[in-house]
Amino acid sequence: MTASSGRAPGAGPPPAALRVGPLDALAHRVILSHGWRRLVLAAAAGAAGALAMPPFGLFPALVVSLTLAVWLIDGATVGGSLRRTLGACAGIGWAWGFGYFTAGLWWLGAAFLVEADQFAWAMPLGVLGLPAGLAVFFALGFAAARLVWSRGAARIAALAFGLASAEWLRGHLFTGFPWNSLGMALGTNLWTMQAAALIGLYGLTLLAVLVAAAPATLATGTGPRARWTPSLAALAALTLLAAYGVWRVPAAPDPTVAGVRLRLIQPNVPQDARFRAEMRDKIVGKYLDLSDRAASPDRTGIGDVTHLIWPESAFPFLIQRDPQALGRIGAALPAGKQLVTGAARGREPLTRETAVFHNSILTIGPGGRIGEIYDKVHLVPFGEYLPAPLDAVLRAIGLRQFVAVPGGFTAGPREGQRILAVPGLPPVAATICYEAIFPGAIRPPAPADGAPAVPGLILNLTNDAWFGDTPGPRQHFAQARLRAVEEGLPLVRDANSGISAVVDPHGRIVASLPLGVEGVLDASLPARLPGLTLYATLGDAPFAAGLLACLLVALVGRRKA
Structure with missing residues (x-):
């Protein structure tokens, strides 16, 4: 049967032309699958692809996943009108995405059990509802x-x-959620992640799909050249990618910033009833005790470091309105020392009628004086804020969002986002929690309030205690780490329960504390790379060029079919 006799041009060779090896037989069965079996297979393929994400990092799993995806689309293009086959491919894409996101984001369910009496009812919405919604992007990509x-x-x-376009849209529409973008399959290995300095996360996504899907032709090519050339080209591309990484990463450690001695505090405070306002004195005392702990002969306490870093939302109360707690902190800071901490902040004047709260980073100096402030711009939907009508409905029936702040947090003004000027540190690009997963959002578009436009480090304060010992915190750290490579900046990351780390601008982990432990992390600050990376200069322009090139290749191939 030929295309002129009713076979769609994208269906690949007819079954009779397939060779009878095991791979050919498998491809044949996948192509001929239909109905619910096809959708179940697509979901299983997507779930397998999630194994390429942190903490597993099994790139071959994505090869299997996308190879099956190609064959599934081959089968869906046989016969029928364009409208019908588009619907079939969208259905396959949705099932593939549902499997991928369910397998990759199941750990979100842990957050609903922290206060199970309040949130257990909503667990299916997070564990299944979110993947179902995110899968729509892959449905569009397959279509x-x-x-x-x-x-x-x-x-x-x-x-x-199709898939790279869908991933870019997922990272930007409806506030964006680029968690576990397919490019992270290449973004966890030290060598392959180096290309992010040129093309960013979405460029890695385009490369990951091209490389991982290429083996599909091994069972569907019409001759030896057609069967082997794509896979050999993919292998060559992967080799060149790794070789570039080996060349780019120096053998010696990156230089450090003179005179900066960091101490990161990982208190491992549980996100449960123990994190309450009435525990104020105990929690502040724990932070201060850890901060002044002797960790080595040259780090005997606060006096031997220049900067203390505490994690996101360190206090279950408004530190700005607690002179006693500020006094304790200020008294513990010797002259010349600085504390950089996460904290909920109320916008003054703070009254019941005009209450506005921010998730913020504060700097506190000797005497307890609050200095620089950054208010989180990119809030977590349903976790840190809800649309006002929905928030009112939940509260009317005795329920609330995860963050117990009336009305939720308010985002800081995007146009006012600025780099923090912390005494003794290079200009600080501040990020809170999952703000660090957004490529290209590290530096502000222009200087604000006279602050330098070019930062010297990325600071990420977070609290992943909501998700326990699951893949979630590990995925979060891997994505923040990739920002260091993209921007050519060191990353200083302090997490309540881990993973806290200092990462150099090549993505190498200089020092770290593992997940779920209480501890102190002392480290020097790696220096930023000289100049700007290509990605920091051009943003997603190289990705857009690659996307256009793929479209042109696909159109030429369709024209020849």
Whole structure:
């Protein structure tokens, strides 16, 4: 049967032309699957692809996942109108995405059990509802690929165009949620992650799909050249990618900033009833005791460091309105020392009628004086804020959002986002919690309030205690680490329960504390790379060029089919 006799151009070779090896037989069965079996297979393929994400990092799992995706689309393009096959491909994409996000984000359920009496009812919404919604992006991506689908290797470029476009949209629409973007399959290995300095996360996503989907032609090519060329090209690309990483990462450690001695405090305070306002004195005391703990002969306490770092939302009360707690902290800070801490902050004047709260980073100096302030810009939907009508409905029936702040947090003004000028540190690009997962959002678009436009480090304060000992905190750290490579900046990350770390601008972990332990982390501050990385200069322009190239290859292939 030929295309002129009713076979769609993207269906690949007819079953009779397939060779009878095990891979050919598997491809044949996948292509011929239909109905619910096809959707179950797509979901299983997507779930397998999640194993390529941290903490597993099994890139071959993504190869299997996307190879099956190509064959599934091949089968969906056989016969029927364009409208019908588009719907079939969108259905496959949704099932694939549902499997991928369910397997990769199941750990979100842990947050609903921290206060189970309040939130256990909503666990299905987080564990299944969010993946179902996010899967719509992959449905669009598979449908976009179908529009330019063709016979042969060009359909690999079609899939890369569709999925990379979908991932970019997922990272930007509806406030964005680029968690576990497919590019992270290449963004966890020290060597392959170096390309992020050139093309960023979304460029890595495009490369990951091109490389991982290429083996699909091994069982569907019409001849030895058609079967082997895409896989050999993918292997060569992966080798060049790793070779570039080996060349870019120096053998010696990166230089450090003179005179800066950091101490990161990881208190491992549980996110439960023990983190209450009435525990104020005990919690502040724990932070101060850890801060002044002797960790080595040259780090005997606060007096031997220059900067203390405490994690996100360190206090279960408004520190700005507690002179006693500020006094204790200020008295513990010798002259010339600085504390940088996360804290909830009320915008003054703070009254019941005009209450506005921010999730903030504060600097506190000797005497308890609050200096620089950064208010989180990118809030977590449903975790830190809700649309006012929905918030009112939940409270009317005795329920609330995760953060027990009336009305939730208010985002800081995006146009006012600025780099913190912390005494004794290079200009600080401040991020709180999952703000660090957004590529290209580290530096402000222009100087504000006279602050320098070019930062010297990325500071990420977070609290991952909501998610326990699950893949979630490890995925969060891996994504923050990639920002250091993209921007050519060191990363200083302090987390309540881990993972706290200092990462150099090549993505190497200089020092770290593991998940779920209480501890103190002392480290020097690596210096930023000289100049700007290509990604910091051009942003997603290289990714856009690669996306256009994939589209052109797919269109040429379709025209020849």
